[in-house]
Each structure stands twice: as C-alpha cells, then as structure tokens.
Amino acid sequence: MEIDNTVTIFDPLSIDGLSGYTAGLCEGLYNNGKKVDLICNKNYPFSSDNYVIKRFFFNYTQNFKKSKIRTYLRGLEYFYNWIKVLLYLYEKKPSTLHIIWLLHYRIDRFFLKILQLFFNKIVIVYTAHNVIPHNATPIQIKHLKQIYSKFDTIIVHGTYLKKKLLEIFPRIDNSNIIISKHGIKKELKNEEGSIDISIKEFLSQKNKKIVLFLGLLNYNKGVDLLYKQWIHLKKDNVLLVIAGQKNSAYRELANIEHQISSDKTVLYLPKYLTNIEVSYLFKNCHCVLLPYRHGSVSGVLFDASFHKKPTFSTNFGAIRDYIIDNKTGFVSFKGSEGIKELLRIINDLSINDLENMGKNAFVHFKENYDWDNICQKLLPYYK
Template identity: 25%
Template sequence: MKQQIENKITYLMQIPPPSHGAAVINKKIFDSTIINAGLQKSLIPINFVNDLKQIGKISPTKFTKLISLSIKLITTFIKFKPTYIYFTCNCTGVAFFRDWCLIFLIKIFKKKLILHFHGKGIAEKSKSIFYRVLYQLAFNNTSLIFISKQVMQNECDNLSLKNTNLYYVENGIDSINMLPTHKNNTVVNLLFLSTLMPSKGLYILIDSIAKIKTKTHFFHLNIVGGTMDNNEIKKICSRIDKLQLNQYITLRGAAYGEKKYPYFSEADIFIHPTLNDNFPLVLLEAMQFSLPIISTIEGGIPDIVVDNITGFLVAKNNVADLTEKLILLIENPALREKLGKAGQQRFQQKFKTEHFEKNLRQVLQTIIATNKGLETSTRNKENDQALPL
C-alpha cells in the first residue's frame, strides 16, 4: 500500500482540443500503459482556449478558468493525495505567469514537481534579472524534462538552479504502414507543411523559390497548412503574385492526420525553414516518408536532422543558403534518395512512439528512485541525530 501511495501522480497538462503538437503528445503520455505502469494516475486538463486563434490572448474568461483550475488542484491534493505533479508548463509569455502561480500553489502543498517543457525561451528571458529570479523560484527543487539534449543545454546554462535534476526525452510519433510508392513526378515536388505564419520561415522559402526559378523550372512547391490569422493568406498570395510565382507554388489549405499523407507521399523534398521552433514533429513525419529535409539550426532541430546525412541545416533567415541547398537537391535525385533513406532509418531507430514511451518511463522511474533515495537519506540523518553519542 505504501508503494502505491508513493507512486501516485497527477498529470496537469493541455490535451486536445485544440489539437496541436504538445497537446497530442500529452494525450499519448496520459494514455500510455508503458509510461504509467506501476503508477496510480489522475488527470487535470488545462483548457484555457478552444481554438489556436485564442492562444496568447488575455481575457476575463481565462482568469476565471485559472481560479477553477486552482480549486481542482487543491481538491486533488486533498482527495487523491498525489506524491508527484507532472506539469507541462509554459516558460515564456503571459502563460508563464499563469503557470508560475500554479507552480507556487503546488509547492505550498509540498508536492514533488516534474516540469516538462515542450517549448523554449528560458535562455533568452533569463538574461533579465526579473525573469531569472522567477525561473529560480519556480525551478529550484524540481525535476525538469526538456524536449532534446540541445535544448536542455541551451536553456539551463546560466540559471544556477539548486537541487534541480535535468533530463531530456525526445518526442516520437506513431509509425504508419505504408505501401511502397513509385513517384512518377514530371517535376521535383517540394513540400512545406506547417502553420502558415512568418515565424515558420514561409516568406524566406517564397523568396528562395523566386531565385530558384531563374536557374531551373523543373520543380513545384506545395504549401500545406492552416493559419491563426485570416489576413496571413492574403499576405502570402500577395507575395507570390508580386514575385510572379503562381505557376511554381500552390496553396493547398490545411490538412491534418491521414489527410497529410498524400502530400508526403508525392513529395521529393521537405522544407521547414523555421525561425522559431523547438522539436517540430512534422520533421519526424517527413523522415518516416523517406524525404530529405532542409531545415534550420533552431531549437532541437539539430537533434532531429543530421546535417549532410539525413538532410541539410541552413542558417535562419538566409535565402542564399536555402536556395543553394534546394538547387543541390532538385538537381540530384540520387542524393535525395540517399538522404531520405538515412532519415527513414533514423526515424525507425529513435523517433517512434515506443522509443518516446520507454525513455519517458525511464526518466520518471529515475525521478521516483532519486526522491526515495533522498527521503531515505534524510530519515537516516534524522535518526543519526537522535542517537546518543
């Protein structure tokens, strides 16, 4: 019975809807029998928004939901009595201040806190003394899990945390059964698949296409994705019209789940020239479809794409660099096949859901074992102090 009580865990996390990368991963974590083997679990869902357009916006409704969420937390502490709180919190923006309040509440009740970050930005914000102090108050005496080794090292270098254990677990996605496809493309199909927003580097890609068309005409770019801003589509179309690229670029609209698969299957090259990202799952999807990838040196992407092995990593905001790599792949089908096969093998070895589940399970077990060891050590010290000399 004592073992079961010690292994009680409450998950405090965003789950769909709305559906986005972090929420989907969170749902898999809570539902996983591998991750939760031997644990008694409960769930407190965080749902401050109903669709992606509401993210980052302040409203009275969100404040009311914060109060309601705090009450649910306290009720769970009293009734379920968890030892551990697994919290997928934000580390920047308005959402960080909201989550900081929840962290403070959890610490008041002396629960062991596991913070799992799907985003990044701590390193940049901690340059401010104000943010650094807030991070130290929030992260001291906790266990922190990051999305990749690269992100973990970048984020925590200058925080000077106390009694904090750092871990990283790379995300994974479900593998799908695919029949071999024989592409009969008359031109090289390029694919961009992401949310249509400037931070994903779409305008850099469009400018690159304008340069490529002066050197070769045997390519076509499909842009697949939805947007959080209706005006963004107009801006994208305006840029395409201005550069006279309508015959080279097609906007396909949003595609989710299995509806994305035909675009991956028909593509020859996947491009993700993002300016701000963490661990984009879309790169894992592209690797699964044996696509060579061109992406940027950003966030945890260097832990996904191996430069010159599974694709190319280019500098952010660098049209010339992106153009050079695109032309190289467009003109070299053998190189495309070589990089694509290497990427597919890397996916099979590292980035399937079962790898993610086993790795997170191991981290959670390490955290539990470490905490039990500390408690035993503390009790032994107390007993030693109580013994007569």
C-alpha cells in the first residue's frame, strides 16, 4: 500500500475542554510542515483552514441523555464509526495514525488488530493521557495489555507516568515510550451566549478572592475533601466556585451537596458548562485549585495558565513536572493534609500576589509548552 505523507489524528472524545490537546497538536504539526487530517467528535469546537476536519464520531448519540439505551446505541455507533475510519484510511493512506483517545477497549482491540494486519505500513502513535482509566477493572487492564502492544510509539506526559506504565505493563518496550509534554491551550473563537446573573453577582463581589475548582465532579477530583477543609479554613474575603458536570455515582459529594448549596461563600454549579461560561469563570477567578485524589495531568492547569491564573494542586500523576512552587502555583506533597495546606497558602496570599503568579504561569507555559516546539520533537516518531 502506497502511503501519503499525512498524519491522521484520531480523537472520538474531542469535545469542549477535552479538545485543547488535539487542537494544539494539529496546529503544531501543520506549523512543522505536516499535512494533517483530524477524525473527531461531531461537537469538536474548533475550525481551521490548516487541517482537514472529519466529524465522524457520534453524530447520533452524542447529545442523548445518559441511559442504558444510550450506552448500548453509543457502542453500536462507535463500531460503525471505526468502520468509517478504516475506509478513510484505505482511501487516504496516511503515513501515521496518531490516536488521542480510545473509548471502548473491546471494540478498539478488534480494529487495532485489523490495522496491524492490513494497514501495517501506517505508523501508529498513541497518547496515553491516563495510563489506565480511573477505577480500572481487571478486564480493562487485560484489554489494555493487548492494546498497548499494537503501537509503535506511546506518549505520556511526565516521568511519573512513564514509570507507572512500565510498572503495570512491564512487557512494553521501554524504547517505545516517550515523554512529551501537554501544550498550552488553543483559544476558542468568540461565541454567542450569556452568563447567568447569579454567576455575575457572585463573582463581582468587591475585594473578594475567588478560588475556582472546575472539572468533572467525580471521586478522583476530591471535591468532597475540598469542601470539608473549606468549612474549617474559609475566610470572609475568600470565595469558592465549584463548577462542572456531576457524576451520579459520587456519593461522597451527594452526602454534603445540600450543605454546599446553602453555603453563601460557595458558588455551586453542578452542570454542563458552555465554553463561554468556562472562559468567564477563568477570567473572573484569582486562582485555580486541584484537590485531586488521583489523576495524570489536568487540562484545567493549561486553561488556568492561558488565563494567567496560578494553580494550587495536590500531588498526583505528572502535575509536579508543570508547576513551579511559589512562582506559578504550588504542589502539596502532604497527602490527605494537602488540601488544608493549599487553602492556607491561598488565604495568606494577596490578590496582587496571585495576579503576579498568574502572569508568571502564563510566561512559563508559553515558553515551555508551546505546541510548535512540542510537535517539532515528535516529528522523528512519525513516518
């Protein structure tokens, strides 16, 4: 099979806040002289004249309400979308396929095997954002063991993640794993939309320091731990925003949700947020807090730096590779006491201190996590 010197990016999960990595990668590869095709989700929020965008994934079920029927139909659609991907690869014959996310390991194993058998001239690169899924089951790890064997190159975002990958899957060739940093976010184009008056009123309180937690509300993100420390350490001049879609299985949060909702020092937004709402929250906070129990690297960190906000985080995954203590934020290594330490540091800093740290974060990320530089270092791993 003759191949074309094109990198095809495969990202079925390319929606809203999860799409920044993909958009930056596509633009960075283009700026380094690569032809780029992106196969993505129907709700991919960017447009570009620099690369081809094919919205193959989940044109029917993406916006369905969560239910058992949706899960079943989504699996069928994912299988059908994979067939479309194979047909596209057969037609276009790219030199490299770079996979950003895999969503259904049983199905993925099947199609990766087909790729290995019938598309063996295509180099396959995989970005392992998470070495294993949060709360991974034994069957998922078994599938991943097979899946990881199909890739020519595996990308992780930090030294800790490479070590963890080799610990869990010791048969992976160490030379196939490379560390490539996550890049600073790509700005969305201006969107139409409005901000609820209650959000505006809360964030416009004079002389108040605004601390933001943004992201999916699930057990690994530690929001319940955050609030339990907040009620003991909160001050009159400090306000907390907790925003993001809630996982219905997050019992620890559900048990204290009524308390959070009635707390006048907290703006609680357990819902899907539009891009314009996300940008508004970042622009009007003074710092970002990541109280995670577990994780790899948070995309919120890059959004925060783009908006010139410092990030204060518990120690998880590769986060320590990205934050400079007392300059761009702070990482606590105190385990369960970490959130308490972070809140005390934030309480002691002035708004001016936080603004200066945010400016430092922007410069640091711009200089060290620029997509053009990241992609230039990836070129040797593409055909």
